Amino acid sequence: MQYELWILRQDSPESTPYRQCIPFETDDPQMTAATALTQINETPGITDSEGNPVQPIRWECSCLQKKCGACAMRINGVPRLACDAKLAECAKKGRITLEPLRKFPVVADLICDRSVLMKNLHLLQIWFEAETKADETVGDLTYDAARCLQCGCCLEVCPNFYADGDFYGMSGLLPAARLLTALPDIQKHALHRACRAHLYEGCGKSLACRNICPAGIDIDRLLVNSNAAAVWKRRMAKKKREKSR
Amino acid sequence: MQRFQIIGAGLSGLSAAITLAKRGFSCNLFSLQPSERAQSVLAEGGINGALNTMGENDSPALHFADTVRGGVQLADPNAVEGLTAHAPEILRQLEALGVPFHMKNGELILRNFGGQKKKRTAYAKSSTGKIIMSALIDEARKYEHAGRITRFPHHEFLRLLTEGDACTGVRIRDCYTGSMTDYYGAVLLCSGGMNGVFPGMTTGTTQNSGDVTAAVFAQGVPLGNPEMLQYHPTTIGIAGKRCLVTEAARGEGGRLFIERNGERWYFMEEKYPELGNLMPRDVVAREMFFVRQQPEAGGQVYLDMTALPEDTWAHKLSDLRAELMNYLGTDPKHTPVPVHEGIHYFMGGIAVDAQHRAGRNGLYAAGECACQYHGANRLGGNSMLGALYGGQVAAQTAAAAGADLPEPAAVNETEPYAQPASPVLIHAVSGILLDALGIVRDAETLQAARERLRTLSHAREYNAREQARLRLAEAMLLGALERRESRGAHYRSDFPQTDEAYRKTTVVRCLQDSVSVTFEPIPQRKGETDRAI
Numbered sequence: 001m002q003y004e005l006w007i008l009r010q011d012s013p014e015s016t017p018y019r020q021c022i023p024f025e026t027d028d029p030q031m032t033a034a035t036a037l038t039q040i041n042e043t044p045g046i047t048d049s050e051g052n053p054v055q056p057i058r059w060e061c062s063c064l065q066k067k068c069g070a071c072a073m074r075i076n077g078v079p080r081l082a083c084d085a086k087l088a089e090c091a092k093k094g095r096i097t098l099e100p101l102r103k104f105p106v107v108a109d110l111i112c113d114r115s116v117l118m119k120n121l122h123l124l125q126i127w128f129e130a131e132t133k134a135d136e137t138v139g140d141l142t143y144d145a146a147r148c149l150q151c152g153c154c155l156e157v158c159p160n161f162y163a164d165g166d167f168y169g170m171s172g173l174l175p176a177a178r179l180l181t182a183l184p185d186i187q188k189h190a191l192h193r194a195c196r197a198h199l200y201e202g203c204g205k206s207l208a209c210r211n212i213c214p215a216g217i218d219i220d221r222l223l224v225n226s227n228a229a230a231v232w233k234r235r236m237a238k239k240k241r242e243k244s245r
Numbered sequence: 246m247q248r249f250q251i252i253g254a255g256l257s258g259l260s261a262a263i264t265l266a267k268r269g270f271s272c273n274l275f276s277l278q279p280s281e282r283a284q285s286v287l288a289e290g291g292i293n294g295a296l297n298t299m300g301e302n303d304s305p306a307l308h309f310a311d312t313v314r315g316g317v318q319l320a321d322p323n324a325v326e327g328l329t330a331h332a333p334e335i336l337r338q339l340e341a342l343g344v345p346f347h348m349k350n351g352e353l354i355l356r357n358f359g360g361q362k363k364k365r366t367a368y369a370k371s372s373t374g375k376i377i378m379s380a381l382i383d384e385a386r387k388y389e390h391a392g393r394i395t396r397f398p399h400h401e402f403l404r405l406l407t408e409g410d411a412c413t414g415v416r417i418r419d420c421y422t423g424s425m426t427d428y429y430g431a432v433l434l435c436s437g438g439m440n441g442v443f444p445g446m447t448t449g450t451t452q453n454s455g456d457v458t459a460a461v462f463a464q465g466v467p468l469g470n471p472e473m474l475q476y477h478p479t480t481i482g483i484a485g486k487r488c489l490v491t492e493a494a495r496g497e498g499g500r501l502f503i504e505r506n507g508e509r510w511y512f513m514e515e516k517y518p519e520l521g522n523l524m525p526r527d528v529v530a531r532e533m534f535f536v537r538q539q540p541e542a543g544g545q546v547y548l549d550m551t552a553l554p555e556d557t558w559a560h561k562l563s564d565l566r567a568e569l570m571n572y573l574g575t576d577p578k579h580t581p582v583p584v585h586e587g588i589h590y591f592m593g594g595i596a597v598d599a600q601h602r603a604g605r606n607g608l609y610a611a612g613e614c615a616c617q618y619h620g621a622n623r624l625g626g627n628s629m630l631g632a633l634y635g636g637q638v639a640a641q642t643a644a645a646a647g648a649d650l651p652e653p654a655a656v657n658e659t660e661p662y663a664q665p666a667s668p669v670l671i672h673a674v675s676g677i678l679l680d681a682l683g684i685v686r687d688a689e690t691l692q693a694a695r696e697r698l699r700t701l702s703h704a705r706e707y708n709a710r711e712q713a714r715l716r717l718a719e720a721m722l723l724g725a726l727e728r729r730e731s732r733g734a735h736y737r738s739d740f741p742q743t744d745e746a747y748r749k750t751t752v753v754r755c756l757q758d759s760v761s762v763t764f765e766p767i768p769q770r771k772g773e774t775d776r777a778i
Contacts (some may be wrong), residue, residue, distance in 0.1 A: 028484075035485040044667035062282040062450040064485045064687070065376065065568075070282040083485070107421045118279065127387035134345040142345035143369055146379035150281045178379065182343045216567070 069151030167202025256284030257612025260636025288374025317619020469616030480587030487587030504543030621733020
C-alpha cells in the first residue's frame, strides 16, 4: 500500500511552517504513524514527492504502546498518539497528515512544548502535604485518575483551554482527582478552592474531551466525582454496587 | 548550597531526588522527557516486599533467599540484604503517598510472582509502575515548589566532567535549543537500561538508548556483568517493539503450553512441579526456546489464560486484557495468546558497590543502568523495588560526600558527544549482538560477532557517540565470551554447567584502544565469617 504522509514541518520556533509530502510504502497492516516516522528517519537519502531530500523529522516518542503520551500529535486533524494510529485505519484515500498539537508552542516539526501542563499542576499545588492512604472504597477512581498520560490530547479539543489561561482542563483535573480521593484535612480548603477556580468554573461542559483520551480514562465519572468533592463538598461515589435483586 | 546532578527522571531518579530533597539538599533532575514518559510507567505486575499480609509466614529473609537464588548467587548479598530488609518500608512509603495498591480491609493484597514461593508482590492491576510514578511525580512536585528539585525535561546528558579520577559534574544539552551547559556536583546516573542497543527488539522505551552508559563506559567507568540480558518469557511483537505480557498473568494462573502431537503440552508444569509456570524468567525463557526446537512440537508457545476467573479479569488484569485485545484482536479470556521471549531487562550495567558508588569519587548509579541486586537473573517485582531503594541509597551516599561547587557554566566549545549516532550504525551493531547474545550462546558465535564488530569498527570514521556504542557492544560480547559457564540469563551451550569459579562479577573496562575483562569476587555477606566461626 502506498501512502502519502503530509507532514507539517517547521525548522525552529521562529521559522515559517511548510508542508512536505513523503511517499511511504508498506504492506504491514499494523504499521503505525510512529513506526513510519522512525523508518523515514532511518532511511538514508530519502526524498519527498518532489525529489527533495527529507531532513530528519523531529518528533517525540518513548514507549510506543500508548502508555506514555510522548507522541501525541494531530493525525488527519485528530489529536492522538502516533503509536496508536495505524496507517491503514486512519488514511483517507491513502493520505495522512501529521501536524503538531496546536494549543502549545511548536519547538520544531512535530514537537511542541507542553510544559504548561506541568506549570498548571504546580499552580494547582498537586501534591500531598501530609502522609495519606488510598481509600480502598474509591480505589478504582484513584487508579483511573493516576493513569493520566499528560499528553495534552484532551486540551487540544477543549474549547475553553488555552495555554496560559486560567482554565487548566482535564489534564489538570485528573491529577487533582487522585488527590481528592485521599486528601488530608489540612489541604482540603486550598485544593477545593483551586479546583473551583481553575477546573470547574472555566469548564463549558462541552465534554469535547470525552472520547479523546488515549488511555481510555472514564472522564465523565472522574469529572462528576471531583466536582462532587471539591465544589459540592460531597463524598465521592463508592464502588458501584451490584444491583440487588 | 550543594547541588546534585541526577540523570534520568524515572523511578530511581525521582527516588534519589526526593531522598535528597527530604534531607534539605537541592538537586537538578535532567531527563530527555518528563517523568510521565519514563520507562518506569511501563512496569506492570507489581513490586515485592515481604509484608506477610497473606498468612504465609513470609519474611525479608525469605525474600533475600529467593532474590539471591533467582540471581544464581551472582548478586552482592549485602546489597540484597539491604534491599529486602527495606522492602516492606518502601511499600509503606508508597502507601503513604496514596498509591492505590490492591487492598482488602486496609491490608495490601499480594500476588504470586516468578521465582518466589510466597505471595509478596503488591500491585495496582497491571499498571503498577504508572500508578507509582504518578504518586512520586506529585511528591517530587512538592519539593520542586520548595525549590529543592529543579527539573530539566528535554535535556540530554552528553558526558561526565572529570578532574583526575574524580567526577566533578556533567555536560548537558538542551534538546529544544541546542545550548550546552556544564553543571557541577556529584552525579547520580539513573538513566535506565540499554534498550537502544537493540532498537525495536526490547520491551523498553526508545528513550533508554544506552547512550549514557556507553558514554561513561568510554570515559573509563567500569561495567559489571554486561552479558546478563533478561529475556522475558511472555512478550508479543507490536509495531516498533516487543510488548510485555506481565508475569502477573502467570501469577494469577496463566499457563504456558505448546502443541505436541496434536495435544497441549504444559511443559513448565511437567518439568517443574513446584513452581511450574512461575519459575524464574531465565528458566522459563530457556525452556520455551528448547521446547520450540523439538521436532514433534508446534513451534509456537502460547499463554493460556482462558481459565482465569471473572473476578481476576475485572479487578486484577483488566488493563492487560484491553491491551491484548487492542494489539492481537482476540480476547485472552477466550483465546490463548501466542508469546515469545523478548529482551526485557539489563541486570548488568554500570558497576556499583552496595552504597551505589560507581568507581570514582562523585559518581553514583542506581536503577536499571546500574549493576546491582539482580545478579544473573532478576526476579519479577524486584525491578521497581531496586530502582526505588537504589535511588534512596545512592542519594544517601552522595549526600554524605557532598562538597561546595562552582556555578553552572555555559559551554561554547564544540562537544563531540553532541552528535547523535547514525541509525544505520545502531542497527548494524544491534544485528551483530542479536546474533550472538540470544538465549543460547557459544564461543564460536561470539567470536564471529566480535570479528564482525571489529570489521564494522574499522569501516569508517565514527563520531564520539558511535565509538562509545561500538565499545559498549564489545563489552557485552567480551563478557559473554569470557564467562565460560552457564548462569542465569547467560547460557552457553559449550559450557552448560554453572561453575563456582565464575561466581564473580564480570568487570569490563574501556582502555585506550581496547576493552578488557576481569572477574572480581563478590563481597562476602557481612557477618558470614563470624557465623562460620
